Every structure is written in structure tokens, then in C-alpha cells.
Amino acid sequence: MSLAVLASGTGSILAAMVEADLPVALVVADRLCPAVRCAVSHDVEVLVVQRESFGADFDRVGYSTVLADRLTDHAVTMVAMAGFGTILGQPFHDRFAGRVLNTHPALLPAFPGWHAVRDALTAGVGVTGCTVHLATLEVDAGPILAQEEVPVWPDDDEASLHERIKVVERRLYVDTLRSILDGEILLESVFEGAKS
Ligand code: GAR
Numbered sequence: 001m002s003l004a005v006l007a008s009g010t011g012s013i014l015a016a017m018v019e020a021d022l023p024v025a026l027v028v029a030d031r032l033c034p035a036v037r038c039a040v041s042h043d044v045e046v047l048v049v050q051r052e053s054f055g056a057d058f059d060r061v062g063y064s065t066v067l068a069d070r071l072t073d074h075a076v077t078m079v080a081m082a083g084f085g086t087i088l089g090q091p092f093h094d095r096f097a098g099r100v101l102n103t104h105p106a107l108l109p110a111f112p113g114w115h116a117v118r119d120a121l122t123a124g125v126g127v128t129g130c131t132v133h134l135a136t137l138e139v140d141a142g143p144i145l146a147q148e149e150v151p152v153w154p155d156d157d158e159a160s161l162h163e164r165i166k167v168v169e170r171r172l173y174v175d176t177l178r179s180i181l182d183g184e185i186l187l188e189s190v191f192e193g194a195k196s
Contacts, residue, residue, distance in 0.1 A: 001023055001077055001078050001180075001181060002023065002025045002026075002074070002075055002076050002077045002078070003017075003022060003023050003024050003025055003026075003076070003077075003078050003079075003080060003177070004024075004025065004026040004027070004028055004071050004074065004076040004078070004079050004080070005017060005024055005026075005027050005028070005079075005080050005081075005082050006027075006028050006029075006030075006079060006080070006081045006082065006084035007027060007028075007029055007033070007035035007038075007081075007082050007083050007084055008029060008030050008031055008033050008035065008083055008084050008085035008086070009033060009034070009035060009083035009085070010033075010034045010035065010038075010083070011027075011033070011034050011035030011036075011037075011038035011039070011082075011083075012038075012166060012170065013082040013083060013103065013166065013169055013170055013173055014027060014035055014038055014039065014082050015038050015042065016170035016171075016173070016174055017080070017082070017173070017174055017177065018038075018042045018044060019042075020174045020178075022174065022177055022178070022181075023181075024044050025044075025045070025074065025076065026044070026045050026046070026047065026071070026074050026076060027039035027044050027045070027046040027047070028046070028047050028048075028049055028067065028070065028071070029046065029047075029048050029049075030048075030049060030050070030051040030063075030084065030085060030086045031048070031050065031051060031085070032048060035082075035083070036048060045074075047070055047074075049063070049066060049067050049070055051063060051086055060086075060087070060088075060089040061089045061090065061091060063086065063088075063089075064088045064089040064090070064091045064092035064093075065091040065092075067088065067092055068091055068092045068095040068096065071095075071096070072095065077099065078096075078099045078100075078101070078180075079096055079099060079100045079101070080100075080101045080102075080173070080177065081100065081101065081102040081103070081135060082103060082173070083103075084102075087139055089137070090137060093135075093136060093137045097191070098134065098187055098188060098190075098191030098192075099187065100134065100135040100136075101132060101133070101134060101135060101145070101173075101176070101177070102132070102133055102134075102135040102140075102142070103130060103131070103132050103169050103172070103173045104116060104130065104131045104132075104133065104140050105117050105128075105130050105162060105165045105166070105169065106119070106120055106128055106129065106130065106131065107127075107128060107129040107130075107131060107147055107149065108131040108133060108140055108141075108144060108147075109140075109141070110125075110128075111123070111128070112139060112140035112141070113139070113140065116128075117158050117161050117162040117165065118158050120152065120161070121152065121156065121157075121158060121161065125152060126151065126152055127149050127150070127151055127152060128149070128150055128152055128161070128165065129147060129148050129149040129150045129165065129168070130147065130148060130150065130165050130168050130169045130172060131144055131146070131147045132144075132145045132146040132147075132169075132172055132173050132176045133145055134187065134190060134191060134194070142194070143190050143191065143193070143194040145176050145185060145190065146172050146175070146176045147172075148168050148172050150164055150165050150168055
């Protein structure tokens with residue numbers, strides 16, 4: 001397996017993967033962000049496929065094609081999104097169908113989208129958590145591989161709750177990737193099973 005990690009944020013989940021000796025061959029970021037520094041400091045090759053626009057004129061299909069091409073150039077066989085801030089379009093999912101993973105800071109299908117932690121707090125739930133899943137074209141909707149609950153404390157704000165969720169994500173995502181590497185989770189079966 002040649003694993004690429006896509007990141008846009010602090011890169012703390014990326015760091016957990018590298019420090020767990022997962023075979024991270026390449027890190028791709030869509031902007032300059034701390035995850036780039038994290039990759040450099042861990043001696044992992046990093047590419048910034050800069051996103052030129054965050055507005056309505058963003059060429060999602062074009063960007064997704066370029067990103068898929070860069071990953072293909074690097075012989076990447078599996079992709080793990082870890083806080084990646086760009087929703088990727090059809091060309092990317094066609095190229096890597098069934099081989100893209102994501103972690104989401106909520107118990108999907110509850111609270112999909114960019115503000116999952118805030119939305120859980122607003123809804124007043126007593127328990128939220130995180131989900132590792134296969135990513136498909138539909139955002140935060142692919143087959144679930146692993147989930148773990150995290151309690152919401154009465155004095156939590158978005159930052160404190162998100163940080164406690166990320167502590168779990170760093171372990172759960174690493175463990176899930178290891179299970180895939182060890183052949184205990186067969187992604188092809190999960191992907192095909194979800195289609196039928
Ligand atoms: C994680 O909580 C991840 O679930 C979230 O970004 C954070 C990345 O943390 N991703 C999403 O919300 C995607 N919908 P990090 O930058 O510290 O690794």
C-alpha cells in the first residue's frame with residue numbers, strides 16, 4: 001500500500017499516523033497550513049496542490065482531476081483524508097473509488113458537514129463521537145468502518161469538545177488503517193457491499 005494523507009489543518013491526525021509507522025508515502029495539502037510543516041518535520045514528502053479560489057468560481061472538477069493526477073504520478077494506492085478542507089468531485093472519486101477514507105468528528109449519519117462539533121453542541125446531545133468511513137462523492141455518507149462515542153460535558157465549548165474527539169480520532173483512524181493493512185478489513189467487500 002502506498003498511502004497519501006490529505007490535510008488542510010493542524011495535521012495532528014497526520015502526525016499520529018506517521019508516528020504509528022503507517023506507510024505514509026505522501027502528504028497533500030490544498031493550502032499552506034501547519035499540516036505541511038508537520039509532514040516536513042516528519043520527513044514525509046509533501047505537495048501543496050494550491051486551491052486558487054474558495055468562492056463560487058472554484059473549479060471543483062478541474063481541481064479534483066489535477067489532484068488525482070498528482071496522486072497517480074506518485075503511485076498512490078490509498079488515500080486518507082485527515083481534516084482536508086476541499087470537497088473532491090467525480091474525477092477524483094472515479095479514480096480512487098473504494099480507496100478513500102475519511103474521519104469525521106461526529107457519529108455519522110448524525111451531524112454531517114463542516115460544523116459537526118458545533119452542531120452537536122447546539123443540538124444538546126449528551127454523547128457525540130467520531131466516525132472513520134469510506135469516502136464517496138456524497139459528503140460524509142460512505143460506508144462506516146469504525147465509530148467511537150465521546151461524552152459531551154456540561155462546560156464544553158466547541159474547541160474543548162473537538163479536542164477530546166480528536167484524541168479518539170488519532171487512535172481510531174490509525175487502528176482502522178492498520179486493520180486494512182493487515183487484511184482484517186477488506187475495503188473492496190465493504191465498498192461493493194454498500195452498492196448492493
Ligand atoms: C478532525 O477532527 C477531522 O475529523 C476533521 O478535521 C479535524 C482535523 O484535525 N475533519 C472534518 O471535519 C471533515 N469534515 P487535525 O488537523 O488536527 O488533524
